Amino acid sequence: MDRRAVITGMGVVSPVGIGTQANWESLIAGVSGIAKFARLNPELLPVCLSAEVKGFDPRAFIPDRKTVRLTFHSVHLALAAAKLAFEDAGIQPGSIPPERIGAIIGSGGGGFDDGPGFEDLNDPILKSWDEETQRFDSGKFGELGIPSSYPLFLLKALPNNAFYYISLQYNIQGENDNIVSSYTGGAQAIGDAFRSIRRGLADVIIAGGYDSLITPNTIFSLDAIGLLSHHEDPATACRPFDRDRSGMIPGEGAGFLILEDEEHARRRGARIYGEVIGYGNASSAYHLYNPDPAGTGIINAVHRAMEDAGVGIEAIDWICADGMATKESDRAEAQALATLLGSRVSTVPVSATKSLTGHMGSAAGAAESVYTLMAMTHGMLPPTVNCEHPDPDCRLRILTGAPHKTPITCALNINQGIGGQCTALLFKQYDSSV
Secondary structure: OOOOEEEEEEEEEEOOEEOHHHHHHHHHHOOOOOEEOOOOOHHHOOOOEEEOOOOOOHHHOOOOHHHHHOOOHHHHHHHHHHHHHHHHHOOOOOOOOHHHEEEEEEEOOOOOOOHHHHHHHHHHHHHOEEOOOOEEOHHHHHHHHHHHOOOOHHHHOOOOHHHHHHHHHHOOOOOEEEEEOHHHHHHHHHHHHHHHHHOOOOOEEEEEEEEEOOOHHHHHHHHHOOOEOOOOOOOOOOOOOEOOOOOEOEEEEEEEEEEEEHHHHHHOOOOOOEEEEEEEEEEOOOOOOOOOOOOHHHHHHHHHHHHHHOOOHHHOOEEEOOOOOOHHHHHHHHHHHHHHHHHHOOOOEEEOOHHHHOEOHHHHHHHHHHHHHHHHHHOEEOOOOOOOOEOOOOOOEEOOOOOEEOOOOEEEEEEEOOOOEEEEEEEEOOOOOO
């Protein structure tokens, strides 16, 4: 018989707060994390807004100064969120047999040009530039660039840095993976952890994701393919499912869940927030950065999650949508949900929290899983801000205005990323009698 995967700990660091309670209070109050750039010079960038984590001191979470020096900002966010999740679960380093605890983590690639570490490559690149051809010369890079490079730069940029440091701190020697897959990495990590717990491959797994899109290279790249908003008012810039939406806001963050075998959690008297009952992932196989207009990837992912859980669409009480706020992405997601919900499309409530947090990249699905569980715990649905004129092409019941008080038994969390990857996670209130 399959084992049940319950959630016993949560940790999140995002543009709207540090810790689950701070995040929840911001979401319910409609407090936005979107503002003018603080770390980067907006005069050198094509857009002026981002969603940065504020008031974050890595030394409050990472006591080893060497670790802080050898890792990028996005990894600092991950280590902080992981620490919060383990503390919330009441799990101390070494308290779980090392071969029975795992780590599955989604990253955006390590934040190669993240934050202050990017200038480590400035001098080597300049020395490798050929003025005559106006091109980068790989020969010069080998002769002059590499010798002048910061020797530990590539070590800092490893995409599995967070995985390594988390595993080291908590002596994690069991199930493991490091997923680099656009913006669905965090959700995929949770889904894979759910499957591993269910199959009995681990008793405890920390799963989630981290990322920072607030880097020069990322911002220029996303803007070049038309995904970023050029809106200048932070309060109204991100408008998921609104008629006047103009694009996403680059953000950053980290989110982790502690997934645990139900019997293991009950034996140690752990608090249980809910359980994962289904997971599905699929690809639209349509276009590199534009989604299939029919939302095929989302439809297939949700069908697989429901089949996994053994439930139908009628079981879903609330949807935490991807809500990227681009024209094409929101329209495709709305079309997919309309197809899935059928006659319930006008009654099932839908929220899009990126309207406040911006897009946290690979952390998005994990952070939004935390928000989903918090909504279930409190029986309160966070509203979608700035959806003042719902797009007639997005025929959904988008929650706006004040938070909505309502009990939730089963919730669906959807994520999609560049390249057509789509995920669906089904969460349910925990019932020990079932």
